[in-house]
Amino acid sequence: MQTTIDNGEALTARQTEVLDVALRLLVEEGDSLTMTAVARRASCSKETLYKWFGDRDGLLTATVQWQASKVRAGNYDRQHLDAAALRDSLEGFAVNWLSVISSATSIALNRVAVSHAGSGKSNLGSIVLANGRFAIGERLKPLLDAGRAAGLLAFDDAEEAFRTFFGLVGRDVQIRLLLGDTLKLSTAAIERDAKRAVDQFFTLFGAANRPKIRSL
Amino acid sequence: MQTTIDNGEALTARQTEVLDVALRLLVEEGDSLTMTAVARRASCSKETLYKWFGDRDGLLTATVQWQASKVRAGNYDRQHLDAAALRDSLEGFAVNWLSVISSATSIALNRVAVSHAGSGKSNLGSIVLANGRFAIGERLKPLLDAGRAAGLLAFDDAEEAFRTFFGLVGRDVQIRLLLGDTLKLSTAAIERDAKRAVDQFFTLFGAANRPKIRSL
């Protein structure tokens, strides 16, 4: 993308090992993790940490990007798209997204990214945004477009349709978890929520059985 | 010492003046505001700050509660509830909520609450949650119940219906803003979004005999 020299693939095994430690520590202690703690836990010296990642922000940035590179899921592009396939794909997206945002890792990373976005001390916020909200948007919109092309969906703007889908799936989950609400989402609950969200989405944007949806 | 500022309004004018300064500083500098900065900007001594609020967390807590006490809006309870009145009320809620979460004050407060929820060093998260997400839920659910009683809405669980409404209104706005996305919401855009969300909500939860909602 920009700025950083090590764009992600210039990482040795030992370095990713260190980043995994940092990730685990970030989940445990949040933004209050110290360089000393990372070094001790990873059995490496602080000097090495600074040599590899520059400074604390560099370490955090590399950690976030490392996690993002692990999460990147495959795109859903089917050749044969009927109503059932579309529904399956949407439910897959919803399940995946709910699983991600309710995971301890995502919560910890989003928290530190939010705080750094406040202090303006790094661009963790935009990194998380690019690999979270916007990444899923870019992956989902082609599916929505294909659904419209197949006569299964009706909307004017894929971006707007996606934002509504995003709201129907996520609702209040992410903000509650980020603010420390103890909200347990079982896999059963996640699948139930995903189905409900997709049902609602089809009610709003399904093409087959509806009169014209009023455009914005 | 005593724990004065807990919940009641035992705040002198001078104290609220200090809290307003802290609030402004919190918006400007985020969680990195220092006691020294607050004291200097408020023209008071640090000793006074510690005497009044105990410690840094006490000051932040009092600041968040002070802001919450200013935002508390009136409940929407009408005697005469028809479709138009229900729609107006829902749109009012939506406009109000979008205005709040897109305000610089709310963003700053949510950011610091999120970071503290991560460090577990205070209960700012639950305070913000109680005065934000849950407060609006408790104010909106009676309206939804009334709408159902009047035969205008159909749902099983008011909580679930509210959460869907919450998602339709907020969508990705809050998380994007918290992560530093530069997302400008004009009042016109807010009103447009509110109308769209309410339209969609009626599509999902309107009672069987759908009223005419395309009139505007």
Added chain:
DNA sequence: TCCGAACCGTAACGTACGGTACGGCAGAAA
């Protein structure tokens, strides 16, 4: 065998900031 690079462990430095102490001042009470 020797050399240098990479890295570990730890000590040390500098600083920022939370928290405390203290002197001075203004105003109310007496």
Added chain:
DNA sequence: TTTCTGCCGTACCGTACGTTACGGTTCGGA
């Protein structure tokens, strides 16, 4: 006037942590 109270301004203390420095160890290659 004196005295007491509450507060301002500022200097000060202790600590935590980012960052640097350095000695010691391992290991690959000449």
